[in-house]
Amino acid sequence: MQRAIRRIGIVAAGLVGLVGLGGPGAQAAAVNPYPPQGLCGPGFVSVDQDPIRNAVTGERLGTVHLLHNPFTGYGCTVTLKPAYLGSLTRTQVYLDPELMPSFSVDDGNRLYAAGPVYGYVGTGCAIWGGAMADPSGTLHRHDRANPAIGGAVTCF
Numbered sequence: 001m002q003r004a005i006r007r008i009g010i011v012a013a014g015l016v017g018l019v020g021l022g023g024p025g026a027q028a029a030a031v032n033p034y035p036p037q038g039l040c041g042p043g044f045v046s047v048d049q050d051p052i053r054n055a056v057t058g059e060r061l062g063t064v065h066l067l068h069n070p071f072t073g074y075g076c077t078v079t080l081k082p083a084y085l086g087s088l089t090r091t092q093v094y095l096d097p098e099l100m101p102s103f104s105v106d107d108g109n110r111l112y113a114a115g116p117v118y119g120y121v122g123t124g125c126a127i128w129g130g131a132m133a134d135p136s137g138t139l140h141r142h143d144r145a146n147p148a149i150g151g152a153v154t155c156f
Helices: 002-022 036-040
Strands: 045-053 060-068 074-080 089-097 104-110 113-120 125-133 139-141 152-155
Touching (some): 036 045, 036 060, 036 074, 036 113, 045 125, 045 139, 045 152, 060 089, 060 125, 074 089, 089 113, 104 113
Antiparallel strands (some): 045 060, 060 074, 089 104, 089 125, 125 139, 125 152
């Protein structure tokens, strides 16, 4: 009986040690408090997304999201930052619907996100994308950005 109690004590002490490995300095990764649907508004559903990575290190700097409201025909793009949250870094998002003559962009130093940017896409196509700068100021485009047109193309 005493041997069983001693074993339980050893196992419990081991578990406490494993739980304590995180230590007081261990912190959960910061999470962006703004979801894409929350920034675009009611009725918008996610259509596509593409990561923005540091071209040298591969670190994920952000994600550009494309959303669509099937009831209104409008598209919405936002770029969310998982890196450098709460720090002002250049963050960009754009949307260029083929049915509209104008190109919409939100570009500036942001704490959490760029956008939302809206445009009427109807049942046509749109060029969309985003970019983020690292703290040194180097601008990194999203992974599927086509250099000839600057973005990805999605048709609705």
